[in-house]
Amino acid sequence: MDLHWLKPLLGRPSPFTTVFIDATRAEVAGEAETADRWRSLRRSLERDGAPAGVLDEIGDLLAVPTGARGPHGRVIVADAEGVRVDRLLSEPPAQSTAVHGPLPALLPAIRSADEAVSALLVVADRTGADLVWRSLGAAAEGARESETVEGGHDDVHKTREGGLDRRSQTRAEDSWQRNAEAVAAAVDRAVREKSPDLVLLTGDTRAVGFVRDALGQEARGALVEVAGGGRGDGVNEAAFEAKVAAAAEDFRRARRAGVLDRFATAQGRGENTVTSLDDVVAVLARGQVSELVLDVGALSALAARELFVGPGPLELATSEEDLAAIGVDDGSRYTADIALVRAALGQEAGVTFAEDSPLDLVDGVGALLRWSDDSTPSEAVPSQSADQARLRTVL
Template identity: 60%
Template structure:
């Protein structure tokens, strides 16, 4: 999961207001809805000293419907200049909450977030295709933009008139093939230039396999066939939408499993992965992290109970003030923050990803580990004594 949606927070001045809200609509008359739940959170924030003008802006945002009718959550983060992050979450929190302080309370929000999946839906018929772009980052596929690709060959109907029948069929099938190749060529270009995570191919049952077979390797590897969609009228949009959402969920599961397996293999080799907060901080500071692996089963345990020291730069992170000074951060620029926030800040700063796992799946000292983009002789290792001062980390992983 890439935390691109947190990038607007980088470099923003403190303090911050963070709201983690149950945004589910009221199911029956008289039941509390999002606005009522917000009022309770607001009272707590007022007691903590949050500015009234900022709370008013948050209230206006929350009062605007987000378009979801099912149970879900919403995360909002604001600084003195206004709301910076407003994100719909797949899961509603058990209790709505808010915090006002020097750093945003990102732990629960990040854990509740779903992995963003950039989806390209290709609906084909015998004359061309509609390409519909969308994002699935809150558990649902949502259409954002579309374009049309026309095949250019318009003899697409088979004729059935005595001696002309065979010739008409051949011409029609040739037109289908050429139109499929035109769609596939356009799709190859879009995949290369815009890099979707998933391509959903749907529509005419004769054209779908023709387009799939004409795709280049890069696009074909991303393509999944999903029945029920199309270009014309009569499509059951709700049913098709549900199928796409299911396919997106399966894609997330495969990607998560691949990250876990890559981490497990690298840890077993003793290279390409580290575990334990001290070693993770070391590789974060060096910009080596490809994917952060975090234990989701005990969110209040492990490294979440510790604090780290950070400087103005997003990769200036250390386990102590003295370690931060050793990399050139002046004492006046150093500040202490919860380890979970500091780690996520560094992850966003180097465009790394985050995968949450159950503790039984992999070995995670302190509930945290990482796979690496690169390593050298000074990189902490799980098979030899690490660079960390933490002597309990000197062990061999088998």
């Protein structure tokens, strides 16, 4: 999972204030329930020493209605100077929480963000298409960026007679195809610029076929055809949205499965993976990680363990002595789950949550590596940091 939306937090001054709140609009009370939740959280943050100016800014943001419908959450993260991240989430938290400390408490928000899928919806007919950018699974669906592509060839109607009218039919099909090529060119350009997770194609059956055939390789690689959409009246919106949601869920499952399959394959070969908290900390501190893998069932145990961290995201260790060895004499203690995610963000690694997975994740944590060398902790031989009890017999 890409964590680019959290990059504004890198290099920012501590302490951090993290608010993870149920922002669902109440049926009767309007926005009052969110305000009530915030008042309770603010009192807790004030006791913990959060700056009044930062709390005022967060309160002002929460006072503005999100415009999102249905249950949703919101995560707001501020550094010592002000708010840096404000993001709507597809699922509200089971309990609204707020944390003030040396690191942002991001794990719940990242788990919710894992559900978001960026999509370019292409609704095509014989004359052109509407291109709509959507974030499926994110609550911030209210503001959708869109554009209309008109092909410019308006001879798009066939006749049912024979004879000379066959020429009209040929001209109509040629216009359909040329209009589809214009749509495909716009889609290809949009995909190159923004790299959506999915390209959802719907609309007139013949137009969909022409657009599909004219797309470039990159767009085709993300393409999913979804029946039931259209540019005109008469579309069953509820049925169509259900199909869009199903396509997004299929993508989520495939995205997680792809990472976990790569991890399992590499682990089976004894290369470019590590597991156990000690070893994952070691490779995170060296910037070797491409994907951090966390077992959902072990998150509470990770939250109960502490790591030692410095001001930089890659400055982390399992002991004060190890932190001092990398040049940090005045570090802080923080829970392992938050420190691991912060270090992953600091090296532009992804985060994948494994649920009901057969992976052998010691301590509930593993990492896929970008590179390794002789000093990288090994799954096959003892290392200084590895738990000896986890070593498997290598045949």
